[in-house]
Amino acid sequence: MTLPAPHPQPARTVPHPARPAPAAPSRVHDDPAVRTLADLLHLVRAGAYGPDPARTRIALAFTTAQAVRHEGRARGYRNEVLSLRLGAAVGSCAVEPGALPPGALDECVGATVAELLDHPLTPVRIAALDAYLSHVRPHTPAHGARPHPLPAGDSLTRSRARARAVVDLLPDPAPGRPVLVVGVVNSLLERLRARGLAYLPCDLKGGTTEWGEPVHTGTAALLDRCGAVLASGMTLGNGTFQGLLDHAARTGKPLVMFAQTGSAVLPRFLGTGVTAVSAEPYPFFWLDGGPGVVHRYGDRA
Incomplete structure (x- = not known):
């Protein structure tokens, strides 16, 4: 099937001087290079990042559910997130609302990280990996993070502020090549429009954007058309991250991740395909109206 051309975008409304493409970021600290999630899991199990995961136990498991429709927006959405606590750290993975089976939280509490890294549910594995890495590689300048x-x-207001923090990590793609946005968030699209950047919106839920643009449901036919990728950490939970990472590593296209899911996982891929990360561990920006912070990694952070 022939996919529609990207929706025409408005003229540039916010000055955004052209910048040279940044060099590929170096790995965070002296961590080993990882090119697949399987590599990372193997290294964590082997104790390459610190404490033996077979001797670290999850103390608390919880879910956070949200429904929102911003004032002035035509559409709303729902979120549900599984979170696991290890010491002072919380690791998270988004799930489809209502998808977690009964008893999933009970299976996590008191289990070791090693046990949960082999759990049959992908969200449990990702949340456990994120909790462990948040524990041993917290979002601090010493580990490559810059607070924003x-x-x-x-x-x-807070959604738009986060969108600026995320989108401004993205270098301008090659002229005439749109940004592939994987995981549609209207505030992110709004910021791309303000920068005068065309985009291809993609989300497994399909539908249309706030501006009536069709949302594609798969990335395979879009990757060769784009000049850069802006993707949600939810790709870790639905199994689509590796394809994006491989494409970016092969082509050198910028790959910027915005991560509530896997906020401590994705910085491990800096320099092997990932260009920048906006990491947002629990508690997320939508939970209250007070000031907050995201942690940005990469040359433009």
């Missing part, structure tokens, strides 16, 4: 403040305000 988010202001207090209503939900739309």
Whole structure:
């Protein structure tokens, strides 16, 4: 099937001087290079990042559910996130609302990280990996993170502020090549439009954007058309991250990740395909109206 051409975008409305493409970021600290999630899991199990995961136990498991429709927006959406606590760290993975089976939380509490890395449910494995890496590689300057403040305000104000923090990590793609956006968030699209950047919206849920643009449901036919990729950490949970990583590594296209899911996982791929990460561990920006922070990795952070 022939996919529609990207929706025409408005003229550039916010000055954004052209910048030379940054060099590929170096790995965070002295961590080993990882090119697949399987590589990372193997290294964690082997104790390459610190404490033996077979001797670290999850103390608390919980879910957070949200429904939102911002004032002035035509559509709303729902989120559900599984979170696991290890010491002071919380690891998270988004799930489809209602998808976690009964008893999933009970299976996590008191289990070792090693046990949960082999759990049959992908969200449990990702949340456990994120909790462990958040514990041993917290989002601090010593580990490559740069804090970026988010202001207090209503939900739309904070959503737009986060969108600026995320999108401004993205270098301009090659002229005439749109940004592939995997995981549609209207505030992110709004920021891309403000920068005068065309985009291809993609989300497994399909539908249309706030501006009536069709949302594609798969990336395979779109990767060769794009000049850069902006993707949600939810790709870790639905198994589509590796394809994006491989494409970016092969082509050198920028790959910027915005991560509530796997906020401590994705920085491990800097320099092997990932260009930058906006990491947002629990508690997420939508949980209250107070000031907050995201942690940005990469040359433009």
